Amino acid sequence: MTMTLDAPSGVTTENTLVAKPYRWRWPALFVILTGSVMELLDMTVTSIAGPVMRASLGGGTAMIQWLGVAYTLAMVSGLLTGGRLGDIFGRKRMFLIGAIGFVAGSLLCAVAVSPEMIISARVVQGLFGAAMVPQGLGMMKEMFAGKELQSAFGMFGPVMGLAAVGGPILAGWLVDADLFGTGWRMIFLINLPIGALAVLAAVKFLPESRPGGSLTLDIPGALLATTGALLIVFPLVQGREYGWPLWTFAMMAASVVVFGVFAWFEKRKSRRGGDPLVEPGLFRKRSFLAGMATGTIYFAAFSGFGLVFTLYLxxxxxxxxxxxxxxGVPMSLGMIVGMGLVQVVRKHGRKVLHTGALIMAAGVVALLSLLGPETGPWLIAPALLVVGIGSGLIMGPYFEIALSGVEPAEAGSASGALTSLQQVGGALGMALLGTVFFDAGTADPTGAAQRTFWVVAVMVMLTFAVGFLLPKRIRDVESAG
Known part of the structure; x- marks a missing residue:
């Protein structure tokens, strides 16, 4: 869809040339980055603060898992429609709605007095975060061109890397510092001034935009996809506490049926000239299906590993x-190193991903062999660094490789599907590996962590195996045809 800017920036309609770049494009980029960082931080903070929050609010061990899973599932359901809402109602408007709602959700998290309230508030955060984040990328393409656009996108890697490193440290410090007696609640209260400044800056600096065509929301498709994800995640999280009754397995089986209905519905909607969430033709491409399988397994392993590691510590x-x-800093630093290396060895395509999987699996095995009652941060730092480097080598080229077999007309739908799948994989990983950890029993946390990390190693090697179905080389989507 063509978007136009109602600003004296020279960014005009599809039939006119750009006279000059948007005046406030660099301050606007800072606003976009601020929103993305705020969302990323809140995706990770509960992994660090989860045990303290459970001690304060009560609830079973599943409550710790739900702090991350509820947010992630809400992000999935929101991302399926968030970008489309920006196309329909304007990206600046949806960014503001998302940012304001995210701040409100943060306040609800901060004042929560029960597990049910905090989990519901996390859902609110996730939904509005999904409305906010997709708008930034669209606005960047409107404001920048050529080398400036490359520079703008290039800023995301370092900023997100710093957020990945600093997020857990900030969360840990805020909990330990107990500022004004707020304890863990400050990890959410800090979003209020940051979010307020982001909203004010967005009003001033973000470009006004309006849709240049007509689109409709695929609400039934979004509901089917979200229902399918919930049907498999809920029993994985709660099944252990309920003793794995028959209905938990029935729900997981039903998720397969629901996803089948979703695929049928999307195909039917496309044939009738509608706007499906996912282009049905993508499901006929082996490379894309392989990308979905590889991404689901990897992101499940990565997210689940992160949760269980912080719980064990x-x-x-x-x-x-x-x-x-x-x-956990060495792992984050390793990811930054790995992603940096990808820029050098990018031409080797899926071999980079395969190398990353082998390195990550080796790091996980080395780490689990070092676990014990006397384990200290310096002892496990080298293994964590290796895990991070391997993970960066997987994540760095993943999206480009998975999209290499996609036609230009399908690129937008494919990118949205893979981004949503990243969140689904993360939720599955937290649910599955968190359950493996707690099933092993907290009486022997070292044994439980070792058992879980063996599962992670197997998942990473499965990523390696499925990766052979991916295209050998990275092919730019723009040149696909």
Missing amino acids: QLGLGFSPLKAGLT
Whole structure:
């Protein structure tokens, strides 16, 4: 869809040339980055603060899993329609709605007094975050062109990397510092001033935009996809506490049926000239299906590993939230190194991803062999660094490789599907590996962590195996045809 800007920036309609770039494009980029960082931080903070939050609010061990899973599932359901809403109602408007709603959700999290309230508030955060984040990329393409656009996109990697490193440390420090007696609640309260400044800056600097065509929302498709994800995640999280009754397995089986109905519905909608969430033709491309399978397994392994690792540090080794956050820094730094290396070896395509999987699996195995009652941050730092480098080598080229077999007309739909799948994989990983960890019993946390990390290693090697179905080389979508 063509978008136009109602600003004296020279960014005009599809039939006119750009006279000059949008005046406030660099301050606008800062606003977009601020929103993305705020969303990313809140995706990770509960992994560090989860045990403390459970001690404060009560609830079972599943409550710790739901803090992340509820947010992620809400993001999935919102991302399926968030970008489309920006096309329909204007990206600046949807960014503001998303940012304001995200801040409101943060306030609800901060004042929560029960597990049910905090989980519901996390859903609110996720939904509005999904309305906010997709708008930024669309506006960047409107405001920048050529080398400036490359520079703008290039800023995302370092900023997101710094957020990945600093997020757990910030969360741990805020919990330990207990500012004004707020304890863990400050990890959400800090969003209020940051979000307020982001909203004010967005009003001033973001370009006004309006849709240049007509689109409709595929609400039934979004509901079917979200229902399918919930049907498999809910029993994985709650099944252990309920003793794995028959209905938990029935729900997981039903999810397969629902996803089948979703695929049928999308195909039918496309044949009738509608606007499906996912172009049905993508499901006939082996490379795209392989990309979906590879991404689901990898992101499940990565997200589940992160959750269980922080739980082990706090519940098993007795680390404070701050110490746990600092202990994970080598892995974040390794990811930055791995993603940097990808820029050098990008031409080798899926071999880069395969190398990353082998390195990550080796790091996980080395880490689990080092776990024990006397384990300290410095002892496991080299293994964590290796895990991070391997993960960066997987994640860095993944989206480009998975999109290499996609036609230009399908690129938007494919990108949205893979981004949503990343969130679904993360939710599945937190649900599955969190359950494996708690099933092993907290009486022997080291044994539970080792058992879980063996599962992670197997999942990473499965990523390696399925990766052979991906295209060998990265092919730019723009030149596909």
